[in-house]
Amino acid sequence: MGRGARVRRAARTAALLAVATTAVLTAGCTPGGGSADDGRAPDAQRRETARTAHSVLAVKLDNVRRARPHTGLNAADLVYVEQVEGGLSRLMAVYGTRLPGAVGPVRSARETDLELLRQFHRPTLAFSGAQRKLLPLIDGAPLRAEPPGRTSGAFERSAERPSPHNLYVRPDRLLPAVPGPAALTTGFTFGPPPAGGRPEPERTVRYPAARFTFTWSPDHGRYRVAMDGTDAETTDAGPVAAGTVVVQYVRMRESEYHDSLGNRTPYLETVGEGRAEVLRDGRTYEARWQRPDADGGTRFTAPDGSPLDFAHGQVWVVFADAG
Template sequence: MGHRARPRRAAWAAALVAATLTASLTSGCTRHGPADDGRGPGPGKSSARSSGHSVLAVKIDNVGPARPQTGIGAADVVYVEQVEGGLSRLMAVFATTLPKAVGPVRSARESDLELLRQFDEPTLAFSGVQHKLLPLVRRAPLRAESPDEAADAYYRGTGKPAPHNLYVRPGELLPSAPGKAALTTGFRYGPAPSGGGTPETARTVRYPSARFTFRWSAARERWLVSMDGTPAETTDGGRLAPATVVVQHVRIRSSQYHDRLGNSTPYTETVGSGKAEVLRDGRSFDATWSRPAATDGTTFTAPDGSPVDFADGQVWVVLAPR
C-alpha cells in the first residue's frame, strides 16, 4: 500500500478530537470557500501543484440540474454516497488519466476524509465545506484544493445555473497522472471467479431520494448506468459504463453536521466489514467486504474465502444503506 507517515496520522487523529470539541461549541453553518454559493473564486489566488504521486479525488454534483456531468468517464473509481435529503453525490478518483475538465464540483463531507485515508496524501478537489468541518479538512492527510486554495484551477461553465456549473481542470492540480500504483484501494483485478455467481441483467440501488440502475450490455461488456430512470451520459465521453459495479452495504448514520436548511448530514461508514455484491461479466457474485482501518484498502472475498477479482476498467462502488 505504500509508506505512510505515522506522525502525521497521529496528528490527524488528535486534530479529529480537537475539531469535534470545537464543532460542538461553534454555532453557524457557513461554507469554506466562495464557490458553493454560486459565486466565482476569490481574486489573487493561484494553484500550488501537487508532486503528482497520489490520486486526485473530485466531489461531483449529482442532482438533475448538474447532469450531464463532465470527465467522470476517465475516472478509475467512482464512489456513490448518500447526502442530505436522501440525495446522492459522487466522488471520482483519477490515477491513470487526467481529463481536461471534471464537474460540476460540489462540497465535501465528513465521510470523505475517512474514505480518502486509504490513499497516500490524495488531492481533493471540492467547492467548499461547512465551517464546522473546516478544521478536520485542514488537518487531514490530504491536499485540500477548493477554489480558495486553487482559484486558477476552477471555472464557471455555461448552460447550467449556479451552483451546478463549477468545474475543475485537473492539470492545474497535478502535473501528470500518478499511475495505477497510486490506487491503494485494496481492489484486485483478474478473471472472474470460476464458480458461483448468478446471471444478472440489471441491478437497481435505491436511496431515499435517488436511484441507480446498472444494466449489462453484452455487446459492450459493460454495465450501462442510469440515474433516476434516465441514461447517464457525460458531455465528453458518452454513456457511463463501468466494467465492474460493487454494491457495498454499509452503515449510514447521522453526523453532527447539518446543511443550511438544517438537514442532518449522513455519515457513511467505510471502515469495518459487511456484505457486498460484485457485478461483472453479466453476473453477480456475493462477497464480504473488509476494511479493518481507515489507512487500509477494502478487500472483497467470496463465501469460500477466496478473493473476488474485478474486471479491468472503471469500477463503481455504490455505498448502499444496509
C-alpha cells in the same frame, strides 16, 4: 436525433468544456487497469510505491438532475456513490490512470469523504466548499485540500449552467502528471471472473430521493449506468459505463452536520467489515468487505475467503444502508 439537435448538443458540450484546455496526455492504461500482479500486490507494497509517485485526484461531484450530464466522469478509475442529506446522492470520482481536461460540476465535501480517502497516500481532494464546522477537519486530514481560490486557475464556472451547478476543475492545474496505477491503493484485485455467481443483467439501488440502475451490455462488456431513470451521459466521452459495480452495505448514521434546511448528513462507516455484492460480466457474486483500519484499502472476498477479482475497467462502489 435531428441535425439541429446535434448541433445544439455539440455547442453545449463545447461550452461546458471551455473551462478546460486540451486534455492531459493519458497514461496509456484503462481505468481500473494494471496487470493482475499489480492488482494482487500487498497493501503495504502498493502504498510504499505510491509514496514515490503522485497520489490520486478525487473530485466531489454534484449529482442532482440539473447537474447532469457530467464532464470527465468516464476518465475516473473509481466512482463512489454516497447518500447525502435529504436522501439525495453525490459522487466522488477518483483519478489515477487518466486525467481529463475538465471535471464537474464540482460540489461540497462531506465528513465521510475524509475517512474514505485515507485509503490513498495524501490524495488531492477538489471540492467546492463544506459546512463551516467541517472545514477544520478537512484542513487536518491527511490529504491536500483544493477548494476554489487555493490554486490559481484550477476552477472556472461555465456560463451555460446556473450556479451552483456550473463549477469545473482543471486537473492539469492541480497535478503535474498522471499519478499512475500504483497510486490506486484501494486493495481491489483484478482478474478473470470467479466461478459461480447468479445471472443478473440489471440491478437498481435506491436511496430515499435517488436511484441508480446498472444494466449489463454484452456487446460493450460494460454496465450502462442510469440515474433517476435516465441514461447517464457525459459531455466529453459519451455514455457512462462501468466494468464492475460493487454494492457495499455499510452502517449509516446521522453526523453532527446538516444542510441549510436542517437535514442531517449521513455518515457512512467504511472502516470495518460487512456484506457486499459484486456485479461483473452480467452476474452477481456474494462477497464480504474488510477494511480493518482507515489507512488500509478495502478487500472484497468470496464466501470461501479468496479474493474476489473485479473486471478491468471503471469500478463503481455504491454505498447502501446495512440496516
